[in-house]
Amino acid sequence: MTLYHFLILSVLLFSIGLYGVLSRRNILSVLMSIELMFNAANINFVAFNYFRYPGQVWGMGFAIFVITLAAAEAVVGLSLILAGARHFGSSSTRPGTAPHD
Amino acid sequence: MDPLATCPLEVDGLIIDAIFYVLAAATLLSALAVVSCRNIFHSAIALSACLSIVAALFALLGADFLAASQLLVYVGGIMILMLFVIMLSQRPATVPLQRANSQWFWGLLLSGVIAWRLLLSFRQVFRFEGSRTPPVPTTIALGHLLMSDMLVPFEAISLVLLAALVGAVLFGQDLAENPPK
């Protein structure tokens, strides 16, 4: 368990999230993939904090901000999705598709 | 003195390593499930599993307060809201089995290239770093940090949260049925 291990993990998590953002059809899935990318960033913050600056908590403080921002983003995103689903009858990322595509 | 635990578990590096590998594998598997499940409810459940395991990784890195807040905010808050929205906007019987869209190949290529590139550069810089230190409680230190050096971002975040709250209420109301007076 070294810093490098955690970096590998977070890079893989980030690229999985990126793939999800680019390839999913449902906008809720896109939101979930964005959460994966946020978490990859958080793992980096905490891992650097732990291995490079033991005894300090700046990395964790930033991770708390990231979590808070993710919560704000999810709340606004979800209410937009609900409004969109009510308006278009679908939560697909392609405009003009049939409901529930 | 620590109750009941007069025999502290001397977890040596081997056990810690084993725990890390198991958690990392579980994180990646559940993340893959998030982006590959065809039923959207299943991907949301996989995402909650993934977030809980990331909380366990935080605990492994000595960030006890952060692990608890990750569980509390992500799993207990955001994920439940997401499942709630899924339940409100789709029906179980007719839940669409979604496939990847037409740009899945380019997405795969792009994320693969980015991952490869990042791994190469990390390998050059951080290959041999890392010394484990025994974790200490971080709550009090975090509180002092948030109230002193990070005070400005802390207040900015609270403004952002307030704005998000107002925005969510605004988007959430049905203007067609209840027009503003």
Added chain:
Amino acid sequence: MITEAFWRLWSVARFEAGTYFSHLFAALVALGTTHGVPAVAGSLGVMVVQVLMIVTAVALTTLFMVYAERKVSAGMQARLGPMETGPWGLLQCVADAIKLLFKEDVVPDSADHWLHVLAPMVVVAPVFVCFALIPFGKDLMLINLDTGILFIFAISGVSTIGILMAGWGSGNKYSMLGGIRAAGQLVSYEIPRVLSVVPLLMFYGSQSLQSIGSLQQQRLFGFLPKWFIFYPVIGQLSFVIFFISSVAEANRTPFDLPEAESELVAGFHTEFSGLKFALFFLAEYAYVFLAAAMAVALYFGAGDGFFMAWIPSWFWFLLKTWVLIFVILWLRWTFPRLRVDRLMQLCWQFLLPWALVNIVFTGVWILWRHAP
């Protein structure tokens, strides 16, 4: 020599179970190491035994709580309750448990099979984790985490995901409605519940249940116990908000809208039978036990007795916990079920503002106390 050591332990510990357990486990590990068992394996084995002890104790307590609920409700309605199986019907719940274990496990065709299997486990597993952090008495606690209270709130929030899985995975609209109601209710009441504990954290400067409990074991003027409930205004307000939202979190009447039987059959667990149903039942009662135990640890001085120092702390703790459990059972047979809008009104327009006001009160109190 052994008798002498035991006698010394007795004179120090009296009836304190925690002290005996810690000595016993230390002796077991030492015995293992002299016989060539590695210390790590010994400690791991002891941990497994401790976890099994917690799980068994909680399961047995919930079994007995079901019996208590039936007897209490019978008493309030001038009935006898279960009388046939065993003396005073004491074995009725054992019989029920055995019956549930052997019942057929029915999975509806329209159900999502994976979610249907996973949901009861996701609901029940977090409760047992929470009990590891409860100080049942002096030294009688599995782990003393620095983030104790926050961790309990965080872990118990995971159960809601299981309820949603049950609601969606049953393929039944009643279950679905129950799940949606549960999600709205649990997320809403989580907020005043967490905020109601903030005054305690400010007051004692710690999140560990152990240290909060031990800080309350002092006396004012030599006889008045310094439990947090006795602090004027802030203590009672904090406790009332915590108690109401805990009852709501445990889905108990008057807050049992997710499983309102007159509207939704049985809500999210309509389609569950046999062992899966038993797990949901276990989780509900274990959450009641958890809420009462947390209230005792936070507000009623944990294992602190009024007097009679020879009575062990675990006895005081369990006694106070059972009194609170009785109050929760009493609530169920006293109040009718709330309407959905009233439920949300109570949470957002009463509990949440008063929890915030209470935080301000506590801040003023602390400033005044530290004033020069």
